[in-house]
Amino acid sequence: MALRDVLAARVAGFLVPGERVESVFLAQTGLPPYLGAVPLLGSTVFLPLASRLPWPYPMAALAVFSVLILAGLWLHMSRLQNRIIVVTDRAILVLRAGLFAWATPSAEAPLARLPRETALGPLRGPYGSLRLAGEKLWISFPARRRVAAADAILAGSHRGRAGV
Known part of the structure; x- marks a missing residue:
């Protein structure tokens, strides 16, 4: 059906x-539906840059970025x-x-x-x-x-x- x-x-x-x-x-x-993809698309830029940082900074950067992704998705879903x-x-x-x-x-x-x-x-x-x-x-x-x-x-x- x-x-x-x-x-x-x-x-x-x-x-x-x-x-x-x-x-x-x-x-x-x-919000426009395509804005929901912004946090996910940001990972294509942010994660390669964070991997070039000396240890232990990549892990801290990954944690911060994960929080930013979740906040962006929450903002999109709440609206x-x-x-x-x-x-x-x-x-x-x-x-x-x-x-x-x-x-x-x-x-x-x-x-x-x-x-x-x-x-x-x-x-x-x-x-x-x-x-x-x-x-x-x-x-x-x-x-x-x-x-x-x-x-x-x-x-x-x-x-x-x-x-x-």
């Missing part, structure tokens, strides 16, 4: 009767919040998701229910960003296709209304 099918089944309780899911995808709030974005034929729902159970809604009610006329894209960069319900949301590269599909459906419905 594909992730979008699992997500669609899990968010069914938040839909109004008769509402149909057109697209569903995951997003993150907080991170996951969201599930559900695009239906009537509305766009923003749902809170768990930190580790990121594909499971974690609240009793949606954070926001926006009009379906809200455009989501276009997104640029490795992690595209958009604003929904007053939050800056980061969308991963694989989910960008679903954002584009949701916007294409919206554009098609507007064209259909204009032609009537």
